[in-house]
Amino acid sequence: MINGDSVRIALNPGLCSGHARCHAVDPALFPIDDDGYSELAERIVEGELVKAAREGAHICPERAILIDGQ
Amino acid sequence: MSSSKPESPGGNKVQGIGGAAVDLRDPWQSWQELSGSKPSSPQGDGSESCWYLLGYADTRRTLQDHELASSQKDPYGKTSEDFGLIPGELDPPLHRSYRSILNPFFSPSRIAKRESNIRNFCVELIEGFRESGSCDFMEQFAFLYPTAIFLEIFGLDVARCEEFVELTHRFARPRSDTERQEVEASIDAALHELFRQRRIAPKDDLASELLRAEIDGEPIPERELLSMGRLLFIAGLDTVAATLGWSFLHLATRPKDRIALVDNPELIDSAVEEFLRYYSVITVSRTLTADTTINECPMRAGDTLVVPFAPANRDTTEYDRGDEFVIDRYPNRHVGFGLGPHRCLGSHLARTELRIALEEWCSRIPEFSLAETDSIPGISGLDPLLGKGLSVPMLDTLPLAWAKS
Numbered sequence: 001m002i003n004g005d006s007v008r009i010a011l012n013p014g015l016c017s018g019h020a021r022c023h024a025v026d027p028a029l030f031p032i033d034d035d036g037y038s039e040l041a042e043r044i045v046e047g048e049l050v051k052a053a054r055e056g057a058h059i060c061p062e063r064a065i066l067i068d069g070q
Numbered sequence: 071m072s073s074s075k076p077e078s079p080g081g082n083k084v085q086g087i088g089g090a091a092v093d094l095r096d097p098w099q100s101w102q103e104l105s106g107s108k109p110s111s112p113q114g115d116g117s118e119s120c121w122y123l124l125g126y127a128d129t130r131r132t133l134q135d136h137e138l139a140s141s142q143k144d145p146y147g148k149t150s151e152d153f154g155l156i157p158g159e160l161d162p163p164l165h166r167s168y169r170s171i172l173n174p175f176f177s178p179s180r181i182a183k184r185e186s187n188i189r190n191f192c193v194e195l196i197e198g199f200r201e202s203g204s205c206d207f208m209e210q211f212a213f214l215y216p217t218a219i220f221l222e223i224f225g226l227d228v229a230r231c232e233e234f235v236e237l238t239h240r241f242a243r244p245r246s247d248t249e250r251q252e253v254e255a256s257i258d259a260a261l262h263e264l265f266r267q268r269r270i271a272p273k274d275d276l277a278s279e280l281l282r283a284e285i286d287g288e289p290i291p292e293r294e295l296l297s298m299g300r301l302l303f304i305a306g307l308d309t310v311a312a313t314l315g316w317s318f319l320h321l322a323t324r325p326k327d328r329i330a331l332v333d334n335p336e337l338i339d340s341a342v343e344e345f346l347r348y349y350s351v352i353t354v355s356r357t358l359t360a361d362t363t364i365n366e367c368p369m370r371a372g373d374t375l376v377v378p379f380a381p382a383n384r385d386t387t388e389y390d391r392g393d394e395f396v397i398d399r400y401p402n403r404h405v406g407f408g409l410g411p412h413r414c415l416g417s418h419l420a421r422t423e424l425r426i427a428l429e430e431w432c433s434r435i436p437e438f439s440l441a442e443t444d445s446i447p448g449i450s451g452l453d454p455l456l457g458k459g460l461s462v463p464m465l466d467t468l469p470l471a472w473a474k475s
Contacts, residue, residue: 020178035170035177059403
């Protein structure tokens with residue numbers, strides 16, 4: 001259970017097609033490989049990074065980034 | 071109007087599919103008029119139908135489902151003899167083998183390293199006509215700029231830029247099958263000669279990289295390399311030129327947006343995305359591999375799906391004020407580069423080219439407008455809107471003028 005100002009982000013690798021829009025939002029939060037495809041490992045993001053996590057997930061045209069929490 | 075062909079630059083409306091009027095200043099509106107009445111519109115009357123997907127949800131579902139919606143010309147004849155353009159007309163898993171060879175060359179980090187070269191090409195072109203106070207944006211900028219960049223990436227001589235502009239233009243919009251074959255032969259001959267030279271002396275370019283690449287431990291046969299090269303030509307040059315044309319027509323006729331970019335260059339990133347959304351020039355097709363139902367329309371295996379990105383990108387059920395150009399739209403989850411495994415390989419290059427073009431124009435020629443304000447530019451390639459093909463809607467000319475410095 002995630003409470004407060006934090007979210008869990010994870011990748012659906014079957015959906016990532018290498019748009020790299022998440023990476024453009026925050027390169028450290030949304031790493032990509034040499035081909036430009038997401039290397040995001042499931043993690044919990046807290047505090048001031050939550051906004052970028054939400055934006056990165058929301059901007060993905062494939063909706064390949066799963067996000068939950070408050 | 072009863073004509074089925076664009077009458078440019080005369081009348082400003084022609085008849086499109088379903089009888090909808092096509093406004094030559096904004097041909098995309100005709101998709102919206104259609105999609106308002108019926109999301110998917112059947113075409114053809116034979117045993118195999120052709121369907122237009124005009125909504126965001128159908129477009130996304132279809133492009134992401136390569137098992138149901140195949141990119142191969144003949145999804146049932148999977149022999150290597152049947153392939154079309156590689157990797158665009160291949161399905162996974164074979165598609166992946168070729169795509170993974172190309173991906174690193176066009177990744178965000180590799181494109182970022184090219185940024186100064188791209189900017190140099192852009193500045194050189196602009197400075198070539200800036201003091202004259204006018205230009206034909208299409209002829210003097212939009213075609214030359216992406217072509218020069220592409221030739222350098224591939225390993226071809228940038229001095230042959232105008233020759234390749236002409237070839238690409240004819241390749242994308244051939245007037246006959248004979249012309250298409252002639253142009254293909256010319257492109258193949260140029261690529262064949264390049265591959266011959268690079269086999270002897272490799273350089274740091276895409277041609278050399280393709281020659282080094284292996285699939286299942288074997289080098290790629292030349293006829294497949296030629297197919298890949300041809301696709302890169304058609305995919306990377308025309309599309310950027312067309313998008314530049316529509317973007318600069320917009321700025322030349324909507325001074326408020328142009329001034330916003332000049333005064334606030336930090337808006338350029340979001341403007342690029344909005345141009346890609348609002349003026350989507352790409353239409354793709356897929357072949358159904360099984361019977362299915364989309365939007366209550368019963369479709370059969372073998373039917374063709376025509377998928378223009380434009381109406382999906384202006385779908386107001388997906389985008390707030392989707393039928394309006396909003397220069398600071400963010401986040402902008404558009405489908406201008408497609409979706410699924412065939413997502414535009416050159417998307418990172420195209421974004422960079424568009425951004426740099428806007429940055430340099432806004433700083434070097436901040437006040438420009440249409441040179442002939444009464445004229446409607448001619449447009450080639452309206453066929454997708456008229457239901458006859460997949461070519462890119464392209465301004466023939468775009469005369470711009472500004473105060474001489």
